[in-house]
Amino acid sequence: MAETAGRVLPVYLVADESVSMTPVVDELNAGLQSLHDALLREPLAAAKVRFSIIGFSEDVVVHSALSDLRNETALPQLSVRSGTAYGVAFSLLIDRIPADVRALKREGFAVHRPAVFFLSDGQPTDPGEWEPVYAELIDRERTPTAPNIIACGIGDARAETILHVATRPEFAFVATPGVEVGFAIAEFCTALTRSVIRSGQAVGGDTAELVVERPDSFRMAVDVV
Amino acid sequence: MSFDWAPPLIGATGPQLSARAPQTQPYRSDTVIDGWAAGGFEVRAASVRGPGHRASGVPRQDDFALATVGGSVIAVVADGVSNAPLSHLGATMVCRTVVDYLLRADGTVDWHDLLRCAGWALVEYAGRQLGDSDPQQAETLLASTVVVALVRPDGPGRAVAQLVRVGDSTAWRLRDGTWEPLFAALTDPQDELLPDGVAALPRVPAEVEPVEVAIVEGNVLVLATDGFAEPLGHGTGDLGRLFGDGLATPPAMTRLAWMLDFAGGSWDDDRTVLAVWPVSPELS
Numbered sequence: 001m002a003e004t005a006g007r008v009l010p011v012y013l014v015a016d017e018s019v020s021m022t023p024v025v026d027e028l029n030a031g032l033q034s035l036h037d038a039l040l041r042e043p044l045a046a047a048k049v050r051f052s053i054i055g056f057s058e059d060v061v062v063h064s065a066l067s068d069l070r071n072e073t074a075l076p077q078l079s080v081r082s083g084t085a086y087g088v089a090f091s092l093l094i095d096r097i098p099a100d101v102r103a104l105k106r107e108g109f110a111v112h113r114p115a116v117f118f119l120s121d122g123q124p125t126d127p128g129e130w131e132p133v134y135a136e137l138i139d140r141e142r143t144p145t146a147p148n149i150i151a152c153g154i155g156d157a158r159a160e161t162i163l164h165v166a167t168r169p170e171f172a173f174v175a176t177p178g179v180e181v182g183f184a185i186a187e188f189c190t191a192l193t194r195s196v197i198r199s200g201q202a203v204g205g206d207t208a209e210l211v212v213e214r215p216d217s218f219r220m221a222v223d224v225v
Numbered sequence: 226m227s228f229d230w231a232p233p234l235i236g237a238t239g240p241q242l243s244a245r246a247p248q249t250q251p252y253r254s255d256t257v258i259d260g261w262a263a264g265g266f267e268v269r270a271a272s273v274r275g276p277g278h279r280a281s282g283v284p285r286q287d288d289f290a291l292a293t294v295g296g297s298v299i300a301v302v303a304d305g306v307s308n309a310p311l312s313h314l315g316a317t318m319v320c321r322t323v324v325d326y327l328l329r330a331d332g333t334v335d336w337h338d339l340l341r342c343a344g345w346a347l348v349e350y351a352g353r354q355l356g357d358s359d360p361q362q363a364e365t366l367l368a369s370t371v372v373v374a375l376v377r378p379d380g381p382g383r384a385v386a387q388l389v390r391v392g393d394s395t396a397w398r399l400r401d402g403t404w405e406p407l408f409a410a411l412t413d414p415q416d417e418l419l420p421d422g423v424a425a426l427p428r429v430p431a432e433v434e435p436v437e438v439a440i441v442e443g444n445v446l447v448l449a450t451d452g453f454a455e456p457l458g459h460g461t462g463d464l465g466r467l468f469g470d471g472l473a474t475p476p477a478m479t480r481l482a483w484m485l486d487f488a489g490g491s492w493d494d495d496r497t498v499l500a501v502w503p504v505s506p507e508l509s
Contacts, residue, residue, distance in 0.1 A: 004455065004462075005490060006491035042280075043240040043242070044240060112418065113418050113419070209429060209431060210344075211348060219342075220349060
């Protein structure tokens with residue numbers, strides 16, 4: 001046996017299942033099927049991803065717990081119910097993400113910071129309630145396994161709400177008005193697939209400085225590599 | 226005569242995928258092997274494209290370089306950061322710049338200046354080849370980790386090595402099958418998650434202090450990229466035993482490359498190992 005089992009990236013799709021999603025839920029399900037197909041074609045990438053599907057409306061439903069999609073024959077189908085309570089979804093993640101990370105570490109994996117793909121087509125029906133739950137979820141002091149959240153707004157979701165949910169401004173996507181919602185969902189699923197398959201290392205360096213001046217002793221060793 | 230060329234298996238069987246041609250210029254080989262004896266040293270090195278890059282037609286982003294001067298050995302290993310699209314060129318630039326710098330250095334080495342020059346090589350390369358000498362652009366395109374060792378003789382069968390690094394490429398003293406890490410771990414086993422990114426040139430730490438270690442005959446100085454270091458872990462698993470035995474004495478060059486082509490689990494990164502043995506003159 002190898003001493004460690006490898007690296008994995010936990011990915012959570014958190015999808016709005018409010019009634020207003022009815023016209024597009026089929027497209028979302030089809031998008032998930034394409035994601036699954038794409039992962040099965042890329043077994044090395046798939047080996048490094050664990051995927052969970054969560055739906056929320058006035059309550060929250062775990063359609064599939066975090067699992068290796070290579071072992072799944074089909075993905076669960078999202079459906080529609082009433083309400084758009086963001087708070088119940090974030091509250092569930094506060095419980096599940098640390099537990100999932102612990103379970104993966106017990107299996108010997110080193111775990112990347114989890115990624116949450118959040119999709120909503122409406123304004124939250126629990127204003128004032130979801131914000132403190134969200135704040136706890138993304139606070140790395142209180143939640144050491146705090147996820148990166150990529151948020152996508154379609155339909156009636158407002159840009160400022162989606163920007164609030166995304167953990168970085170470049171992680172927020174809002175469908176352009178006039179663009180067909182089904183098209184926006186397809187785009188979201190493509191982006192999700194691409195990020196899941198290409199979860200490469202990011203360049204970082206908290207304590208290191210970029211070399212911005214030519215050192216006096218510098219000499220070009222080779223012109224052409 | 227027969228030999229089973231199937232790669233050694235570490236952990237569970239992984240998917241068997243054929244290697245695709247890299248869609249990049251200039252030409253870059255899947256595997257590089259080198260080795261020689263000089264003065265009181267034997268060296269071996271290999272760099273092998275990982276199953277992930279083979280399957281997706283990406284060139285090997287790891288590289289190494291070796292040189293000898295005045296009885297010492299210069300050893301460099303670099304790993305191009307995976308989301309920098311030209312980082313394979315970055316890794317090669319860094320290796321060759323470091324060797325060039327150390328061949329010119331006399332006596333004491335300014336290690337901070339060495340790393341700054343290696344970082345600047347990326348900036349200048351971006352400027353010359355791509356028409357953009359913006360350091361941030363160089364980082365985006367060419368970022369690479371590096372680990373450098375300068376190994377000086379210290380009497381028959383003895384040597385002293387000085388090492389510096391940027392990022393997660395690392396080094397060990399291999400002694401009687403035990404892997405002694407020469408750099409502090411970047412992650413605490415108590416940490417919940419992997420770090421969010423890797424430090425890499427053209428970023429250079431504000432302070433650079435070389436690690437110094439004595440290597441005596443029977444020990445091996447080993448430099449490697451994370452494609453080897455991660456599955457190795459503390460060196461007590463299958464991979465640690467395979468290389469602990471395989472590097473006990475300088476192996477045939479092709480044998481090192483064969484070992485490094487290990488398969489299994491989800492270990493799909495490029496992997497590079499460079500080993501230096503101090504040997505008594507009568508044996509070399």
